[in-house]
Amino acid sequence: MKNKSLILIVCLVLLVFGFTTAIAEGTETVTTITCKPGSLLSDDTTLTQICETAAIRIHSMPEGYGSFSLMFNDVDTLQSLFRFVENGFYVQSNALGTTPLYFSWDDLMELAMEQLENNPELGEMSGMFNPATLQSMLDGSMTDSQALDMMGVDQAMLDYISEVEALETVETGSFTLDGSDVADQKSVIVLTKDELMKAVDLPFVYNQISSQLRMSSPSLTEEEVAAEVQAQLDEVKQSLEEANVAVTVTKYTKDEMFVAFELVVSGSMDNYDDSTSNMGVTVKLTKTTVEQAEFYQLSVLFNEGDNEILNQSGSLYLGDDFVTGNYLINTMDGESIVSIALGFDTSQADRKTGELSFTVDDTYSGSSNTALVIFDQAIAGNTTDTVISLFAGAGDATGIKAALGQTDLLSLRFTTVTQPDSGFFSDLQSAAPETSVQLAQMTEDELNAYMEGMQQSLMMTVLTLIDNLPPDISDSLMQGMGSY
Numbered sequence: 001m002k003n004k005s006l007i008l009i010v011c012l013v014l015l016v017f018g019f020t021t022a023i024a025e026g027t028e029t030v031t032t033i034t035c036k037p038g039s040l041l042s043d044d045t046t047l048t049q050i051c052e053t054a055a056i057r058i059h060s061m062p063e064g065y066g067s068f069s070l071m072f073n074d075v076d077t078l079q080s081l082f083r084f085v086e087n088g089f090y091v092q093s094n095a096l097g098t099t100p101l102y103f104s105w106d107d108l109m110e111l112a113m114e115q116l117e118n119n120p121e122l123g124e125m126s127g128m129f130n131p132a133t134l135q136s137m138l139d140g141s142m143t144d145s146q147a148l149d150m151m152g153v154d155q156a157m158l159d160y161i162s163e164v165e166a167l168e169t170v171e172t173g174s175f176t177l178d179g180s181d182v183a184d185q186k187s188v189i190v191l192t193k194d195e196l197m198k199a200v201d202l203p204f205v206y207n208q209i210s211s212q213l214r215m216s217s218p219s220l221t222e223e224e225v226a227a228e229v230q231a232q233l234d235e236v237k238q239s240l241e242e243a244n245v246a247v248t249v250t251k252y253t254k255d256e257m258f259v260a261f262e263l264v265v266s267g268s269m270d271n272y273d274d275s276t277s278n279m280g281v282t283v284k285l286t287k288t289t290v291e292q293a294e295f296y297q298l299s300v301l302f303n304e305g306d307n308e309i310l311n312q313s314g315s316l317y318l319g320d321d322f323v324t325g326n327y328l329i330n331t332m333d334g335e336s337i338v339s340i341a342l343g344f345d346t347s348q349a350d351r352k353t354g355e356l357s358f359t360v361d362d363t364y365s366g367s368s369n370t371a372l373v374i375f376d377q378a379i380a381g382n383t384t385d386t387v388i389s390l391f392a393g394a395g396d397a398t399g400i401k402a403a404l405g406q407t408d409l410l411s412l413r414f415t416t417v418t419q420p421d422s423g424f425f426s427d428l429q430s431a432a433p434e435t436s437v438q439l440a441q442m443t444e445d446e447l448n449a450y451m452e453g454m455q456q457s458l459m460m461t462v463l464t465l466i467d468n469l470p471p472d473i474s475d476s477l478m479q480g481m482g483s484y
Contacts, residue, residue, distance in 0.1 A: 028418070029061070029419075030417050031415065032058075033058070034051070034413045035410060035411070038389075038390075038408030046473060057076075066083075067079065067081040068082075088108075095461040097437070099437050101437045102437070107438070110440075152204060152207055153204060156203055164189060164195065170185060171187075181254060182254065183259040185256075186251070187251045188248065190247070196245060200237050248266075250262040260285065278305060279305075294318045299313045309333075309334055312328065313328050322345050322346065326341045350378065351379070355375065356373045358372075369392070369395075370392065372407075375387075376389075382418045385413070385416075387413050388414075389412075390409045
């Protein structure tokens with residue numbers, strides 16, 4: 001059973017690599033990824049030596065072909081090739097032997113169900129991932145009903161949503177919100193405390209809380225879980241009742257397209273002197289057309305009595321050849337604690353640049369720390385060269401930019417070449433299920449025998465990898481292996 005579990009984990013990892021590398025269209029695409037440490041990591045000699053010789057290379061072709069290679073000194077020390085077909089996928093790797101492996105979607109579905117049924121911690125998931133649902137996920141035929149079932153949305157939840165939608169009132173005319181474009185329709189839904197308490201009583205809410213509680217406290221009995229969940233739900237309902245909470249959702253549209261949105265949560269709270277104060281949260285999102293660009297603005301306001309605090313705000317410009325934006329998070333005293341800024345320029349056909357900064361402010365000391373990512377992509381013929389550099393240090397983004405040579409952490413380079421089919425996947429083109437190793441169909445004894453026979457391939461792969469590492473690292477690892 002342990003080997004069966006291992007097969008499922010390996011398959012999931014392979015799927016991640018495969019789906020991220022096998023979707024390119026056109027001819028064969030080869031992407032080489034390298035890493036270069038910056039001045040902030042210059043003292044780490046091991047990392048520097050590895051980065052000088054290491055690279056990741058990804059090949060992809062239409063019709064489901066993809067590969068992942070870990071290289072040292074231009075040697076493929078660890079290489080895996082994939083081919084996705086209608087009923088499953090093939091894997092060929094120097095660490096797994098010379099014969100390709102084949103996994104059918106049906107076998108993987110059966111294996112996943114077996115693991116869910118035999119794993120107590122995942123037992124509740126077996127109802128979500130039934131055979132029909134898993135099959136629909138794999139072949140892309142999942143219906144809305146199956147998707148809702150997988151998320152645990154039952155008929156009671158759907159009925160409640162229908163009740164909420166029935167509360168909607170719609171007006172036509174000309175409407176704006178805080179300088180937004182003019183909308184021709186305004187729709188409003190008001191949820192009182194009674195409607196909100198109905199939501200608390202939904203089985204969906206109960207099931208979500210009970211599932212989280214079982215995972216965090218597996219020692220609890222079913223009776224203890226039920227009692228704890230009910231106590232939490234009763235507490236929420238009491239809070240809604242005492243605060244007289246209400247929620248108002250307003251949508252503005254133009255020709256059924258988004259223009260603005262406003263969410264208002266209001267209520268009251270008890271003060272220390274036994275009086276009450278009005279409190280609430282207002283979230284606004286608006287779109288304004290500025291020449292040929294769309295300008296979006298977001299604000300999150302907290303109010304308590306007559307005091308109003310701008311807790312969060314953001315803006316985003318979307319043009320044909322540029323993107324700029326920012327996002328700010330403030331304390332309840334109105335002081336900045338996080339600020340994010342981004343900008344991208346795509347006005348040149350052969351060059352795209354951009355940057356993203358993330359600044360954290362310490363309100364006690366008055367200091368700031370910033371992480372800055374700079375993006376630069378150049379296109380020349382069939383080659384695309386992309387460099388993503390990370391910088392970090394004290395101060396704001398302006399200070400980091402002024403000292404790039406002292407604040408650089410590392411940079412990643414992605415070099416992508418589009419070329420005619422090189423024959424890289426020729427060995428997989430003739431692969432068939434009957435000539436491949438099908439681990440998911442093996443018995444435990446057959447798996448054990450296969451694992452024993454595969455040890456030589458794994459050992460050769462490990463030795464090849466170590467042999468191509470920088471000499472200091474390679475010698476150290478070999479000495480460590482020899483001591484066992």
